[in-house]
Amino acid sequence: MALDIYKINPEFRDIMPQEIIDLEEKATWSVKMEKARGIKELPQSKELLEEHSLCAGCPEAAALRYVLSALPVPEETVIVNSTGCTSLMFPHIALHTVHSLFGNQNAVASGIKRVLEWRFPDKQKDVVVLAGDGATVDIGLDYTLQSFFRQEKITTICFDNEVYANTGGQESGMTAKGQVFKMAPTGKKFEKVPMWELAKTSGCHYSVNLTASAPKQVAKVVREAILIAREIGPTYINLYTPCILEIGLSANEGLGEMKDQDKGRFEFYKHVSPEAEAYLAKCKEEGLL
Amino acid sequence: MANQGPAYYSPYPAATYDGVITPPEGKALLLTDVVDEEVAMREIAKVMLTSDNATIFPGPQVLYAWNEEAKKKATLIKEMAEVLNAKMIPMYDYRPKYPKIDPEVEINPNHPNLTIWHNDIKAAIFVGVHCHYANVALKIVRAETDCYTVAICGLSGHEDAMATLRDQHSHEMEKFIAIAKEVKAELGK
């Protein structure tokens, strides 16, 4: 049934706008794909996110497109998000999204995942949390870590822009030491929280720190994380999507900033537990990767 | 300036503030009155057949073939539009749209008044719109337009519509179409 909610009744086909017909016909729904869907189809396919109200050039928007292109089965995926700049994109995604109270996203996602397992025992439903660093690492840290401790089978993706962007630039735990913002005028006094390491020690079977500079890499990591979360346990991705507005860059400078940080605070880090490693090898054999 | 509705300028553009609530089971609501379903169906048909640019706004629950009932309702709504000489404009999903909707061909629950203003719609049926978005859309339309709104609802109805039919499934829609045919013949439309 999941895909049927995109199937237009023939009586209404002539009054539906082309973009909705395209969503049914040209989106890369998993059941229509011979091979695993991925970033390579982006240029030709109907995308699941095309409009948003973020600042022009905000890397969060590009990153979300990469993430969506990599969902193994979008029609069976529920995305849970939290307040912040990211939540200016979520209402535009053509999938099920749940907006949770700021900070509660991993608790809400845990509940959704458990209910889906109970309600659809024969179906694989993926639950993916997507939230900012303020929501994931500051105000929601308790819920984030508790979901890792409990081994909830969900994927958590933190759009780490190192600031509370949506509320005008306050420092977060993920802000780099010394960084000054409009509403953090004396500069951050302590180090950036190494959330990807906390995720590892808190029980995540897969934890990655990276920037969104390389679309293929982002898509690969997202896919691996979601597959591992299905069978093994919680997974975490810390993705640098700089807030160009708050660090004073213009619309075309986000990519350069991410490339710089590929060698800096977001140098690629990857932890995969032995069980997850074995499972990924199996997925590869089965053509899921 | 567009013609505005009964709740314009009210800080609470909601019918409940005027003491209007959804009808009890087996009944319908016409403005502030609880009436028999047939009475409401006749009146709705009359309003739709005699108002300028009468339009049906089908929502996601009937636009998509997600179950057998939805498929049946799609056929019935198409017939309903023909009987009522009404146009159809889809509310195909609830995503806000940037930079803006095309009010000629679509309606969005976040600013449904734009479509009604643009097409000068004086009577409209909302059908297959999920309750929470019907509630939002009908309040905005009630405040911002002089359109006579009708809710054909599968659950308990909507007090913010000027006429509301509750517990409407394919069987009830068939009944409404039959009544609309009679009214149409009486009016010679």
Ligand SMILES: Cc1ncc(C[n+]2csc(CCOP(=O)(O)OP(=O)(O)O)c2C)c(N)n1
């Ligand atoms: C319970 C609650 N507390 C506080 C807020 C205010 N608030 C809205 S957005 C935001 C900051 C979001 O920061 P982050 O999660 O890093 O996302 P970003 O905007 O940077 O993408 C805050 C604190 C809120 N909406 N709800």
Ligand code: SF4
């Ligand atoms: S304020 Fe920053 S994070 Fe938010 S949309 Fe603008 S650039 Fe992106």
Ligand SMILES: [Mg+2]
């Ligand atoms: Mg942030």
